[in-house]
């Protein structure tokens with residue numbers, strides 16, 4: 001229990017008067033990686049964040065010119081392009097990048113534009129397989145490695161040389177089973193961009209996972225507002241009140257590891273400090289099991305450890321992997337890393353989620369939100385085929401997504417249900433109505449502030 005005297009605390013030092021996440025994890029009595037129980041918080045100021053950032057076309061244009069072309073971002077999972085000739089088109093705002101496997105162990109990315117009159121070589125957001133890239137307009141053709149293959153009526157283009165008419169390349173790197181691109185030819189290495197991630201995820205290698213579900217939906221709010229709806233557990237009390245008995249919220253842990261990486265840990269199987277009076281372990285167990293019986297809590301035991309033990313053996317069998325050494329926290333908790341600018345990576349086994357938030361074309365008011373469920377590849381190495389992307393229409397419920405956990409689907413409906421109302425108020429403010437900025441919690445909303453500070457750095461560069 002944190003005992004605090006609020007009078008003596010500096011901004012950012014106050015914490016929820018409940019057990020800390022670190023204590024809760026250590027209380028499980030399991031050995032856990034040092035990274036999991038590391039705490040790293042820094043007060044970063046408390047100025048309001050201007051709403052204008054979510055509505056201004058000028059601000060959006062600045063992001064398009066100074067952020068997206070400079071940032072490392074993941075284009076697709078490697079498993080989407082397993083064979084030579086497989087390609088995936090990654091779009092961000094006005095930019096379109098053609099990512100392709102040119103050799104069994106080599107991936108390249110090109111500007112997705114013909115060197116004749118500019119046409120996209122492959123359509124936006126498409127995935128497929130080709131022997132070469134042939135422009136659909138007049139048939140100029142490039143080999144997979146970007147070298148010029150053929151120009152119909154080449155006699156008419158004496159100025160075209162093979163050397164100068166290679167497809168312009170975009171930087172590519174691989175980590176965690178993702179293909180990353182960076183449009184800036186002077187960009188530093190991905191390794192550096194990832195800060196603590198390679199070290200932390202060495203415990204939870206994402207390259208050993210496959211895409212069991214991929215769902216995409218366009219949401220009615222700016223990409224940052226949409227992303228920020230997932231940055232904190234502060235909203236659980238109001239938005240997901242069904243979770244109060246089975247997940248801690250106000251005592252979740254928030255870490256900032258660098259300019260581009262942050263984390264929250266939100267423990268499962270432990271009730272919210274908001275609940276008044278003690279909650280019995282039986283009650284927690286019953287709620288965690290959705291009212292389903294059939295499990296008992298031994299004398300002195302906890303619902304958290306009973307459910308963890310059950311999941312450890314059930315998932316070991318279902319996934320064909322050995323989870324006997326996996327602690328309750330690593331198995332079940334929501335351990336979520338943010339990587340600037342627009343990705344969340346969860347390390348857990350039960351909640352193996354990846355989120356990505358992209359501006360929807362040139363629309364400042366909407367976002368393409370991707371959710372991936374990454375399950376472990378069985379130890380026999382036979383990864384099931386990656387799931388195809390399931391597209392939800394605007395307004396369509398996440399509960400209609402095949403393969404997505406029903407409880408999680410409800411949570412996504414709740415999270416995304418607030419966005420339109422938030423964006424509309426931002427728009428009113430942009431015409432002068434009411435308050436002009438958001439006021440963030442010093443601790444629980446630190447990841448939002450961290451993201452904005454890094455964004456400012458890019459836009460001011």
Ligand code: FES
Pocket residue numbers: 114115116117118119135136137138139140
């Ligand atoms: S625009 Fe591509 S071949 Fe003409």
Ligand SMILES: [Fe+2]
Pocket residue numbers: 229230235239240411415
């Ligand atoms: Fe949420």
